Amino acid sequence: MLEVKNLHVQVDDKEILKGMNITVAPGEVHSIMGPNGSGKSTLAQVLAGKETYEVTEGEVTFQGKDLLDLEPEERACEGIFLAFQYPVEIPGVANTYLLREALNAKREYRDEKPLKHIEFAKLAREKMKALGIDEDLLKRSVNAGFSGGEKKRNEIFQMQILEPTLAVLDETDSGLDIDALKIVANGVNSMKDSGRSFIVITHYQRLLNYIVPDFVHVMVDGKIVRSGGKELAYELEEKGYAGF
């Protein structure tokens, strides 16, 4: 589904990703762990198409297509979703408005009819209930004045509505208490299926108790330095990153 080969990325002449490799097959859950500043968010943003990051070498294929050739909105329509580490606040744009626009853009891309208001409202209500999100969150401006936990849950809510093929969750667990963490994990687990993959970026092994990865990768200084099964997460928990 996703293949990242020897990816080099720089910002302002500073190299951040230094030959990144990762292959994700349909239905798999991969976890990327690594210390602060190792380049995890950079990878996530590059996958989503952020233009401030310059790809200097390497390639990224997604479902057979050259991902780097696509605009961010095309990537989203192709099925990529990024849950931002720092979701952006957009005052004046209602959450529900963004979601409906996004969903309908995706439907249009697939030559489907736009969803009617009522249909959308019904869909949104169902998903919100499961995530324990208050309905007035829909009417509020996108992320504006949301608490840290609300922002993270809102990202998962968007993911549920947009039903991506590949979801990249960038530290969606940070700042969540254990109850919120379980809700978020449930939101992810309920979406698992054989055609959908996840890349779960996290700092802590904690989340992986709830979202069980098939593979764990350790990222240090812009590269994957070790890959393994979920037991690697426990090893990291004990030893820290110092050994890598």
Place this chain on the structure above:
Amino acid sequence: MAIVFDGTRESYVERLSEFLDSGQKDAPEWITTLRREAISGFAKLGFPTLSDEEWRFTNLEVLRRGSFSIAENGISGVSKKSVDSYGFPGLDCLRLVFVNGRFASSLSDTRDAGKEILVKSLSEAICEQGDLVKDHLARYADYEKDAFISLNTSYFEDGAFVYVPDGTVFEKPVHVLHVSTDEGHPLFINPRNLIIVGQNSVAKVIEHYVSASQSVYFSNVVTEVVCGENANLEHYRLEFESQKAFNFSTLRVNQQKNSNIASHSVLCGGAIVRNNVHPVLGGEGCNSDIYGLFISEGRQHMDNFMRVEHASPHCDSRQFYNGVLDGRSKGVFHGRILVHEGAEKTDAKQTNRNLLLSDTAQIDTKPQLEIYNDDVKCTHGATIGQMDEEALFYLRSRGVSMRQAKIIMLQAFTAETLEHMSIDSVREVLEGVVMKWFEQRLQNGKGK
């Protein structure tokens, strides 16, 4: 014989006698005296120059060189159908229509004014309610200090007269439509509006300036408003003049105790536009909410001049002005807040936000607080910026196209001011106009 002004101060001064002889023969003596006084004000003032502190950012050279004349062709150029096209769908309102500053009674509709409510042309009111008009006309807009007010007071032909007596809740908006037409040479048009809202009364007035052609003209508007004790007025000034027109407008509001005004300005047309909003909070407990949106492109120049005068204690004022500028257009926001000595517990707030869509657009924003009392709360803030890249990326990462993402951001930005309008159909029409403007902008090479 046409009355022609060659742009010089002298021509505007000297033509007054011709003007009085031609169309103003039947005017009451006091009006003629007023016009003469006003033109002597202009004779002293002349047009402002860049060295005038209040006109630092707006060059009037083209106006000083332009030749303009008083309209002669009457209202013939405008049909009922075209007037309807400037209306607001579904809005139940009264309508006063003026063509090149003259009343078009056949295009107007004032049937539904309540019994004691007066909605008519100012010239009619001068004949029929002379004493009432005399008590207020030119009492607030100072023709000795402001050249454009002097000229308007000298040369106005007509405008709206709205009178809501004490204790009257008049919910039906009055749509005052000023249409300009092309008479083959640049016109000098002086709409003059007078709005009187009595004690404990409510009124809504929509001043609307449009053009039936893309011609050059000089539209010089003065509106005086009296807002009685505990009265409530919502006022709109929608400026959609020709892209080649000069529009200078003054809204002068006299607010009495516990009165409320909400003023909405939307500026879209015009080559050089100056919008003066000047409420005087003259009694305790007044509230002024002043909203504005200006959108400019090409070489348009839009100068927003606020003068919020706190003359009494315990008054609140709020200014929210947003500008969207494209092309080589220039914007000015000059926000003056004047707090008089006795106006303790004043609470005045001013916000001006500007979005530049091109590298060549320019905005000068200048707050000016003049405070003669220690016990006040005044805040101001201005921002100038491009569209938020992070927000655009966030929207796009959800599948929204670049173009649509920009439109969403622009809509949100303009909604900050438009959302305060209480008349939904007016707001919706404006949202539509703004939207269309954005779409055109984005088509012209910006974004994808």
